Amino acid sequence: MKDYKEYIERYFEGMLSEDEELELKLFLASEEAQDPEYDEARAVMGFFSTGCRVYEPTSVRKPEKVRRIVAVAASLALLVTLGVNIYNSNNFCVKMSGDSRITDKEVIMNDVDDILADLMSQGTDVEGQLNDLFGR
Amino acid sequence: MKKYLLVVSLVLLVIAPARAQKGLQTDSLFSKAVPISGYEESLVKGAPLRDYNLSYFRSVRFPADKVILQQVSSWIMKDADIATSKDIQEEDGRLVYALLQFDGDKSKKRYLGYQVRSSGGKDYVTVVYMEGRASVKDLHSFFKKR
Numbered sequence: 001m002k003d004y005k006e007y008i009e010r011y012f013e014g015m016l017s018e019d020e021e022l023e024l025k026l027f028l029a030s031e032e033a034q035d036p037e038y039d040e041a042r043a044v045m046g047f048f049s050t051g052c053r054v055y056e057p058t059s060v061r062k063p064e065k066v067r068r069i070v071a072v073a074a075s076l077a078l079l080v081t082l083g084v085n086i087y088n089s090n091n092f093c094v095k096m097s098g099d100s101r102i103t104d105k106e107v108i109m110n111d112v113d114d115i116l117a118d119l120m121s122q123g124t125d126v127e128g129q130l131n132d133l134f135g136r
Numbered sequence: 137m138k139k140y141l142l143v144v145s146l147v148l149l150v151i152a153p154a155r156a157q158k159g160l161q162t163d164s165l166f167s168k169a170v171p172i173s174g175y176e177e178s179l180v181k182g183a184p185l186r187d188y189n190l191s192y193f194r195s196v197r198f199p200a201d202k203v204i205l206q207q208v209s210s211w212i213m214k215d216a217d218i219a220t221s222k223d224i225q226e227e228d229g230r231l232v233y234a235l236l237q238f239d240g241d242k243s244k245k246r247y248l249g250y251q252v253r254s255s256g257g258k259d260y261v262t263v264v265y266m267e268g269r270a271s272v273k274d275l276h277s278f279f280k281k282r
Binding site for chain 1: 174175176177178179180181182183184185188193195197223225233235249251253262264272275276278279
């Protein structure tokens, strides 16, 4: 059986490597280390393990949650921007006159109204004429 | 992967083709293939046209001499050949008015309008392309009520 007393001494001196420390922990948790001479080492290593879990920097736990929130917010912002662009591309008015570009909705729609009114006034309104003739 | 596909689909929707009148002879006018001075063009889409029950309106207006009148009239008459309904008027052997309707589903009727007006000794041509739910009867009624 390996002599872990040397490991314990080096543990208290801070001289154990990570692998050796893990090996020592496994030993102390096993049935072979039930001798009272290992109680002190077991108590100290157990305390430090618990302390590490309790005082684990919260920043280690948060990134996953923060990343998700940022990803959702970014996706929403992108969708809103695309939605606005789609709305704007589907609803707009513009008039080009020579080198001038007019985007005043009222001006353009007045023009549209005049064009349509003139176009329809010259057209043949068959139903309208029949209504006029037969007084419906 | 799903997010990527969603983004790509939305981007493609944004890049909507602006050539709704493509396929007609008069498309040359709207694409400015014919260089004409004094040319005015209007383009309106969506919400501003709601009152007319239309979804798309594009018009060009310009002063026209005999040559241009002849060219534009010939395009209009070629488009009239494929129209499902037409209202055409001539004066002194020249085309002065046309309102053409083309095949389309109920939610999107397509129209081409042509009109020549004289002012100050000059002829002015207006060509209009429209899409929407409105019928010709609806448009007549709309302007008659006003």
